[in-house]
Amino acid sequence: MSSVKIKLNPAEVEKLKEVCASFGNQSGELINVLHKAQSIFGYLPAEVQEIVAQELNVPVAKVYGVVTFYSFFTMIPKGQHPISVCTGTACYVRGAEKVLDEFKRRLKIEVGETSADGKFSLSCLRCVGACGLAPVVLVGEKVYGRVSADGVADILAEYE
Amino acid sequence: MEFVNLTIDNKTVKVEKGTSILKAARSVGIDIPTLCYMSLGDMNIENKPGGCRICVVEVEGRKNLAPACCTDAHTDMVIKTNTMRVLNARRTVLELILSDHPADCLICAKSGNCELQDMAHKLGVREIHYKGEMSTYKPDKSPSIIRDMDKCIMCRRCEMMCNQVQTVGALWGINRGFEAVVSPAFEMDLEKSTCTYCGQCVAVCPTGALTEVDHTNQVIRALADPNKTVVVQTAPAVRAALGEEFGLKPGTLVTGKMAAALRRLGFDFVFDTDFAADLTIMEEGTELLDRLGKFLNGDKEVKLPILTSCCPGWVNFFEKQFPEMKDIPSTARSPQQMFGAIAKTYFAEKIQTKREDMVVVSVMPCLAKKYECQRDEFATDGNPDVDFSISTRELANLIKGANIDFNLLPDEDFDNPMGDSTGAAVIFGTTGGVIEAAVRSAYELHTKKKLEKVDFEQLRGLEGVREATIDFDGLPIRIGIAHGLGNARKLLEDIKAGKSDFHAIEIMACPGGCIGGGGQPLHHGDSSILKARQIAIYQEDKNKPIRKSHENPFIIKLYEEYLGHPMSEKAHHLLHTHYFDKKNEFLIE
Numbered sequence: 001m002s003s004v005k006i007k008l009n010p011a012e013v014e015k016l017k018e019v020c021a022s023f024g025n026q027s028g029e030l031i032n033v034l035h036k037a038q039s040i041f042g043y044l045p046a047e048v049q050e051i052v053a054q055e056l057n058v059p060v061a062k063v064y065g066v067v068t069f070y071s072f073f074t075m076i077p078k079g080q081h082p083i084s085v086c087t088g089t090a091c092y093v094r095g096a097e098k099v100l101d102e103f104k105r106r107l108k109i110e111v112g113e114t115s116a117d118g119k120f121s122l123s124c125l126r127c128v129g130a131c132g133l134a135p136v137v138l139v140g141e142k143v144y145g146r147v148s149a150d151g152v153a154d155i156l157a158e159y160e
Numbered sequence: 161m162e163f164v165n166l167t168i169d170n171k172t173v174k175v176e177k178g179t180s181i182l183k184a185a186r187s188v189g190i191d192i193p194t195l196c197y198m199s200l201g202d203m204n205i206e207n208k209p210g211g212c213r214i215c216v217v218e219v220e221g222r223k224n225l226a227p228a229c230c231t232d233a234h235t236d237m238v239i240k241t242n243t244m245r246v247l248n249a250r251r252t253v254l255e256l257i258l259s260d261h262p263a264d265c266l267i268c269a270k271s272g273n274c275e276l277q278d279m280a281h282k283l284g285v286r287e288i289h290y291k292g293e294m295s296t297y298k299p300d301k302s303p304s305i306i307r308d309m310d311k312c313i314m315c316r317r318c319e320m321m322c323n324q325v326q327t328v329g330a331l332w333g334i335n336r337g338f339e340a341v342v343s344p345a346f347e348m349d350l351e352k353s354t355c356t357y358c359g360q361c362v363a364v365c366p367t368g369a370l371t372e373v374d375h376t377n378q379v380i381r382a383l384a385d386p387n388k389t390v391v392v393q394t395a396p397a398v399r400a401a402l403g404e405e406f407g408l409k410p411g412t413l414v415t416g417k418m419a420a421a422l423r424r425l426g427f428d429f430v431f432d433t434d435f436a437a438d439l440t441i442m443e444e445g446t447e448l449l450d451r452l453g454k455f456l457n458g459d460k461e462v463k464l465p466i467l468t469s470c471c472p473g474w475v476n477f478f479e480k481q482f483p484e485m486k487d488i489p490s491t492a493r494s495p496q497q498m499f500g501a502i503a504k505t506y507f508a509e510k511i512q513t514k515r516e517d518m519v520v521v522s523v524m525p526c527l528a529k530k531y532e533c534q535r536d537e538f539a540t541d542g543n544p545d546v547d548f549s550i551s552t553r554e555l556a557n558l559i560k561g562a563n564i565d566f567n568l569l570p571d572e573d574f575d576n577p578m579g580d581s582t583g584a585a586v587i588f589g590t591t592g593g594v595i596e597a598a599v600r601s602a603y604e605l606h607t608k609k610k611l612e613k614v615d616f617e618q619l620r621g622l623e624g625v626r627e628a629t630i631d632f633d634g635l636p637i638r639i640g641i642a643h644g645l646g647n648a649r650k651l652l653e654d655i656k657a658g659k660s661d662f663h664a665i666e667i668m669a670c671p672g673g674c675i676g677g678g679g680q681p682l683h684h685g686d687s688s689i690l691k692a693r694q695i696a697i698y699q700e701d702k703n704k705p706i707r708k709s710h711e712n713p714f715i716i717k718l719y720e721e722y723l724g725h726p727m728s729e730k731a732h733h734l735l736h737t738h739y740f741d742k743k744n745e746f747l748i749e
Contacts, residue, residue: 046346059329059354061345068334 006045013051015040020055027058030066034073043077079114079121081159084138088127091135095148099135100124102152119159166237175233180208182215182228185241192217192241193250195257195279196315197229198364198685202622203644203671207320207364212313213253214279217241225249251283259290261367262310268368273682275366276313297341302350303531304357304373309341311369318342318361318370325671326645328477330355354480358473358645358669359527359678364685372527372679375548376558382519382547383426389511390519392427393499393578394418396434397525397589397674398552400696404681404689405556406566411692413700416571419579421559422523423572429507432574433522434581436499437588437597439718440470441709443735444492445602446726448664452606452637455663463488465640465655465662468594470494472532473669473678475739477645482652483741491736495588496522496529497538499578500545501734506722507578515543522549525589525677528669537737551679580714583614583707586700591643591673592619592626593697595666599630599639601710607633614707620698622672622691625650627662640665643673 019036023029033052038044044067053060067073085091085100100111103122107115114121130136133145137155144155162177168185175184185192196212199205208229216225220238225246240246258280265271297309314333319342322331330353334343344353362370382390403412422430447466454462467489469475475494478485493501499522504515522529526549532538533546550558559566574580584600587593596619603611618628619639624647630637640662642648648667654660670676675693676683683689706712723731 049345059323059332059345061329061332061334061343061353062323064345065332065334069336 006047008041008045008047012040016048016051017055020052025055025057027056030056030058030063031070034063034067038073043074045075045077074112076112076114076121077118080119081139082121082123084123084125086126086128086134086136086138087124088131088134090127090131094134096135098149099137099147099152102149103156106152106156120156164233164235164237166233166235166239168239169241173233177232179233180229181217181219181226181231181233181237181239184233185217185228185239190241192228193279193282194229195254195275195313195366196317198315198317200671200683200685200687200690202687202691203624205321205325205671207315207317209316209320212257212315214250216246216249216253218243218246251285254279254283254285255288256290257313258285258288259292260295261313262294268311269371269374270311270365270368274368275684293338295338295341298347300349301373302355302357303534304527305350305355305359305362306371306373307350308369308371309343311367312341313367313369314340314342315366316342317364317366321360321364324646326356326358326360326669327649328354328356328358328481328645331361356473356476356480356645356669357528357531357678358477360670361678362527363670363676363678363680363682372551372554373530374554375530375550376554376561378548379521379550379558382521385519387517388519389428389513389517390426390521391429391431391503391507392422392521392523393431393433393436393496393503394422394523394555395496395525395529395589395674396437396586396593396697396700397677397680397693398523398555399700400589400675400693401525401680402552402556403566405553406559408567409692410689411696413696414566415700416573417566417569418555419574420569420572421564421566424564424569425558425562427521429575429578430572431499431503431578432581432585433495433499433524434585434588435578435712435714436495436502437470437585438581438709438712438715439498439502439735440492440495440588440594441584441597441601442715442719442726443498443731444468444490445598445605445709447490447492448598449602449606450727452663456635465638465660465665466490467664468598468666469737470588470594471668471674472496472526472528474645474648474667476528476531476742477648477669478652479739479742481649481743482656483739483743485652485656486739486741488655489739491738493538493735493737494529494532495585496524496532496546496549497737498735500533500538502718503578504540504543504545505734506718510577515540519547520545522546523552523555524549525552525674525680526670527551527678529679552677552681553679556681577714577717580712581704582709582712583701583704584709585712586704587697589674590620590694590697591668592621592641592666593673594668595619595639595641595664597709598664598666599637600708603630603632604708605710606635609633611708622694624671637664638662642666643668644671645669 049063053063087096137144137147173184195214198207210227210230215228217228218240219226300307399415403414469489500520529549533549538545584597596616626641628639642651672690676690
């Protein structure tokens with residue numbers, strides 16, 4: 001958990017409250033609201049979870065329980081350039097793990113973490129439907145195909 | 161009503177449709193073992209997440225074993241509860257649970273009272289065949305409750321009590337897979353969460369994961385100090401449950417033995433919280449009549465209904481979740497705190513002892529009392545009115561540790577002047593009791609007439625929310641009662657919405673009231689124990705020569721000698737309090 005209070009952008013907070021209202025502030029819509037919240041803030045810090053709890057009238061412990069249960073939700077801010085390595089079956093058998101290890105080694109972070117300078121974050125995903133290009137890496141919206149461990153440095157260099 | 165017929169271990173069973181296999185089996189004396197499952201049937205409290213898999217049984221025609229607690233019985237089912245396959249599965253499941261459990265039973269607070277330990281014994285586990293990673297979590301110690309989640313087996317009983325029954329929302333299952341555990345939000349300490357310290361999580365925890373903060377050593381130290389005058393008070397519900405710790409039948413009243421034991425432990429004065437309960441009625445009852453009088457005279461500002469304030473779990477609940485209503489509860493302190501305040505002033509003066517040289521110990525069925533006595537507003541110059549609050553269970557340990565054979569003790573009386581009480585005070589220990597005690601006195605004080613029948617059956621029972629109208633000589637007084645904080649929440653929401661027509665509401669945080677408190681001997685899911693304690697409480701009331709608080713001669717004397725009259729300036733200073741907005745500060749402006 002973050003012990004430091006994060007100052008949220010008031011406009012984004014307003015947007016979050018509108019999202020809650022658009023779901024009728026129904027406690028049953030918690031997961032849907034969290035999805036939207038994460039797309040607004042990029043991640044789900046404690047402060048955002050508290051607002052959601054307040055708006056939907058559910059215990060914040062429950063919100064945290066849901067956030068920590070589903071791997072899609074994250075409490076760590078995404079980097080400026082989020083890197084996703086596909087570890088679906090096709091990519092995996094064609095060496096995705098080596099590619100992933102190279103990203104970890106170069107960025108000195110684990111999956112789910114963000115580099116100290118906030119530039120890159122690393123995550124895994126399962127199949128983007130481009131198995132012909134396996135192994136596939138996404139940086140932001142950009143797709144890289146047939147990536148090898150040797151090619152990782154070049155990809156990162158594009159964003160330095 | 162529709163019934164189903166099935167066979168369990170070659171016995172024919174007929175049960176109502178929708179009954180679980182577990183209940184069907186138990187109805188014919190087949191005791192399928194359970195671990196995560198728990199039921200307090202009379203109060204509609206049931207935990208059956210089907211998580212532990214200890215209760216699996218073989219159902220003919222079904223490929224997988226079925227968890228008996230959450231599989232419905234169907235017609236023509238043929239069930240076997242003790243085949244080789246079942247026994248092996250059950251043992252494997254238990255060994256896997258034990259493989260991630262610290263094996264420190266010898267020094268665990270729950271040893272001898274642990275359902276996991278009992279299960280290992282019952283299934284005859286002599287070896288754990290699995291070794292692997294162990295879960296480790298940071299320990300969390302609040303003023304009342306200790307969480308040692310290394311010992312959590314994810315039965316989720318605490319989560320069910322905290323959310324479904326109490327609606328406190330402090331605990332929830334977080335993470336997934338091996339990392340899954342029950343925790344406050346953001347893994348913060350319990351103290352920072354919405355926890356009310358009601359202790360219902362502790363009361364149902366099958367292992368040593370949730371226990372109370374133990375104050376027995378501080379009490380022993382105070383008793384051993386020759387310079388301290390050590391005064392003890394015992395809450396009403398303790399006498400109806402303490403005997404269980406010594407093998408006595410639930411519902412056995414041990415008031416006399418308890419007083420004798422406390423004297424043998426070395427307490428200088430053995431007093432009774434019941435005395436302070438009578439005092440509470442004087443103050444709270446007067447406050448009720450005062451507000452009622454103003455209301456009847458057309459005062460629009462007056463806050464009604466008045467809510468009782470004896471229960472510290474309930475006080476924590478509204479301070480943290482309904483702070484906007486903090487002006488509604490009575491300002492009367494709880495009996496524990498009234499006792500402490502009077503002991504360290506009136507009584508200390510009487511025996512010419514300085515407050516620093518007096519130690520007040522309370523024995524409570526409650527864990528929230530531990531927190532309550534540590535609140536800043538209940539101390540003078542840093543010296544608390546009540547120094548230590550120990551639970552019924554802790555008292556039992558003290559008695560056992562002092563080599564006292566409880567069952568052979570004679571019945572003894574409490575000391576005076578703070579040991580004498582009325583029947584009205586005793587019933588504070590059960591849901592409905594505080595308001596019945598208040599009605600007995602308020603009726604006579606308001607109508608100036610003698611109350612012929614002091615038993616108000618319409619206020620009694622174990623129904624979660626109850627209501628009654630009591631005739632105050634032509635004036636109908638509407639009374640509400642809730643026990644369990646989830647039930648309290650319903651009444652609070654009504655008040656908030658302006659839909660409440662009650663004049664007075666009694667609220668107790670724990671199901672059953674103090675008889676079911678978080679500090680009582682563990683009921684292990686047997687609600688007949690709570691019923692037996694309730695019957696004992698009303699029996700004690702019946703046995704008392706005086707049954708109305710305002711007729712307690714020592715209370716009358718206390719007002720004459722010291723306080724003046726109820727709600728006097730001195731009474732306000734010593735016996736009343738105020739409440740705080742403790743809603744977690746919202747992080748965003």
